Amino acid sequence: MSTLALAAHDSATMVRRQLKRLIRYPSMTVQLVITPVIILLLFVYVLGGTLGNGLDTGGGGRGAYVNYIVPGILLITAAMAATGTAVMVATDMTEGIVARFRTMRISRASVLTGHVVGSVIQQLLSMAALLGIALAIGFRPNASAVEWLAALGLLTLFAVAITWLSVALGLNASTPEAAGNAPMPLILLPFLGSGFVPTDSMPTVLRWFAEYQPFTPIMETVRGLLLGTPIGNSGAIAVAWCVGLAAVGYLWAKKTFNKA
Numbered sequence: 001m002s003t004l005a006l007a008a009h010d011s012a013t014m015v016r017r018q019l020k021r022l023i024r025y026p027s028m029t030v031q032l033v034i035t036p037v038i039i040l041l042l043f044v045y046v047l048g049g050t051l052g053n054g055l056d057t058g059g060g061g062r063g064a065y066v067n068y069i070v071p072g073i074l075l076i077t078a079a080m081a082a083t084g085t086a087v088m089v090a091t092d093m094t095e096g097i098v099a100r101f102r103t104m105r106i107s108r109a110s111v112l113t114g115h116v117v118g119s120v121i122q123q124l125l126s127m128a129a130l131l132g133i134a135l136a137i138g139f140r141p142n143a144s145a146v147e148w149l150a151a152l153g154l155l156t157l158f159a160v161a162i163t164w165l166s167v168a169l170g171l172n173a174s175t176p177e178a179a180g181n182a183p184m185p186l187i188l189l190p191f192l193g194s195g196f197v198p199t200d201s202m203p204t205v206l207r208w209f210a211e212y213q214p215f216t217p218i219m220e221t222v223r224g225l226l227l228g229t230p231i232g233n234s235g236a237i238a239v240a241w242c243v244g245l246a247a248v249g250y251l252w253a254k255k256t257f258n259k260a
Helices: 003-024 026-053 061-095 097-100 106-136 147-170 176-180 184-188 204-212 217-226 233-260
Strands: none
Touching: 003 097, 003 106, 026 061, 026 097, 026 106, 061 147, 061 204, 097 233, 106 147, 106 233, 147 184, 147 217, 184 204, 204 217, 217 233
8 A cells, every 4th residue: 555545534434533522422412513503503593683874784683783794704603613623632742642642553644634534524614513503593695606605615715724623723722621711812802803893994004913813804704605695805815814824733733743
């Protein structure tokens, strides 16, 4: 078997290991799905009537607001699942299973690849569940099939990027508990961007941060693809941010894993 084929086989084995772990311990998966749904319901039914009336498009009210906030909560959903990945990576490192893997004839890259692919699958399934709830309470996208595919592609690229970043954070954490806290900024960034209100409603300093942080162009692009609002150059900036974050996370994780 060639080196590439061996790495692919070992990576597939590690992905199955991660998926079986998710099935064996469903409480974390359920929590990662339910929390974004609760955020969605709270914002739509508690604040949506007022905040929706402040939007320039969509006719106002809860219907306009649920359309507006779904892209931001999709990113929160992915970020929460990536937080679970950081915890699992830190657990593997502290419990000695990685040291055991290193004594076996398996591809070193497959250990991290298994975490990344397994997490991306979990994130996409969680986002699909959130979309189902959103559609049930009034989310009404008007995207074509091509626009849906483009939005899915961007969300997948985003999931890969934050997963590699979370893997790196998990590898550098001293304990699983510390790993669970490290990715918290990833969950907060949609709140500090255009995820819940337009950036032009914010104070100057916060508006500047919101417009130039990485999550805002991603949310604007997903929103534009699904709802037909203008995207401008947000698409190119979103892809650039995702590729950059993925590269930083991958190189950081690789360096830390090789040194451990």
